[in-house]
Amino acid sequence: MEVWRLLLPILLSLLRGGEAWRLPLASEPALEAPARFAMEVYNRGRDLGAAAELLSVRGRSLKMAQGALYSLEVTVQEPPCGPPTACRDAQPSGTLLCHFEVLDQMGAKQTLLKQDCGQPGDQRLLWTSGRQAPTPALQGDSVQLISLFKDFLTTYNKSYANATETQRRLGIFAHNLELARKMQELDRGSAEYGVTKFSDLTEEEFRTLYLNPLLSSLPGRALKPGPAAQGPAPASWDWRDHGAVTDVKNQGACGSCWAFSVTGNVEGQWFLRRGALLALSEQELVDCDTLDQACGGGLPSNAYTAIEKLGGLETEKDYSYEGRKERCSFSPDKAQVYINSSVDLSRDEEGGGGRCKGKDTQPPPPGPHSIFLLSLQFYRRGVSHPFRPLCSPWFIDHAVLLVGYGHRSGIPFWAIKNSWGPDWGEEGYYYLYRGARACGVNAMASSAVVD
Incomplete structure (x- = not known):
């Protein structure tokens, strides 16, 4: 019951829109190279003159031992479609919001891990630095996130000094769930990744x-x-x-x-x-x-x-x-x-x-x-x-x-x-x-x- 008393105000905040969790995305020159690579992959196979244009980019990066993983929010301008063959995947013309994940291996090789485009206004969970706590993916997932966090606290007998620290650790926990999910997608063996006793650590x-x-x-x-x-x-x-x-x-x-x-x-x-x-x-x-x-x-x-x-x-x-x-x-x-x-x-x-x-x-x-x-x-x-x-x-x-x-x-x-x-x-x-x-x-x- 004590755990729920600490988590209840956080859950209510999330259900109201979670403004405290919404961290600003950075727009930096360092993001331009991975964004242009993502657009190059995005446009592959298109007819001449049908390539989409990069309008703006912002995002976050996760530094790793031998490179970096970029999570990008890219505004894309799709050209008007002429003949049906000019447009790929029946993509509508106009402005789209795309989320790309690009793995850069020390400049030697780049890989597009994820491409997800939709109308502006879509909410996504982006990768962030471990120094900050991100927002959970969607408001509808908040109850499930809180439930997972409560189980985590109970299983590993965790407690924090106050509600502020509890909220911070919940943000780290949500971020780590996304990291574990990505690791699961990339693993080539039979391993399972997910919640562990270290899931509240940056x-x-x-x-x-x-x-x-x-x-x-x-x-x-x-x-x-x-x-x-x-x-x-x-x-x-x-x-x-x-x-x-x-x-x-x-x-x-x-x-x-x-x-x-x-x-x-x-x-x-x-x-x-x-x-x-x-x-x-x-x-x-x-x-x-x-x-x-x-x-x-x-x-x-x-x-x-x-x-x-x-x-x-x-x-x-x-x-x-x-x-x-x-x-x-x-x-x-x-x-x-x-x-x-x-x-x-x-x-x-x-x-x-x-x-x-x-x-x-x-x-x-x-x-x-x-x-x-x-x-x-x-x-x-x-x-x-x-x-x-x-x-x-x-x-x-x-x-x-x-x-x-x-x-x-x-x-x-x-x-x-x-x-x-x-x-x-x-x-x-x-x-x-x-x-x-x-x-x-x-x-x-x-x-x-x-x-």
């Missing part, structure tokens, strides 16, 4: 709280190559079925994924060599690894060095996770595991990758890899095969643990253990398309070595 908030920009900005310590694969790998393998993987953990609002991926790998390696599966301490690395930046991010290669220098890892029970940097309180006497070294693994997903698949080698190592934040923020289930510009292999921003591979309905996948808790994804796991170097999953695979 892009900047999600990146700051949960991702690790240091992975792409720092080179890290060079690791020696790992041993070559011995023999062919089985058609599928899952280390969870063989007792080498601990339960899914939760890094919280701390950019410590690098520590979780490394401890997960060491847990598996220790199990294979010593027969004991121990949940190891990420907090020890957050507090005591002086090469990395705790919740500000880090590199697995540095973390391996820290474990060697410290003399091992304590268990999670002895050195519990706090989700923030504390004073280092590592005790060598309490260390339960150690590592001897660390290695870099092949970038070949099919051939060299076999060294981390076979029964006689190590479990899949922690593989920090690039997944553009939109892919993970709204992922719910299924095998994800994101549109390449939305999952850039050149922007490494999250470290995870590969635990297996196989096929689902003929789609090859990597099984990935994440560190955002079991209430994200498929009980804490992400399934990524295998064999196309998707999201740079092969770019920084590494492993500890336990003799």
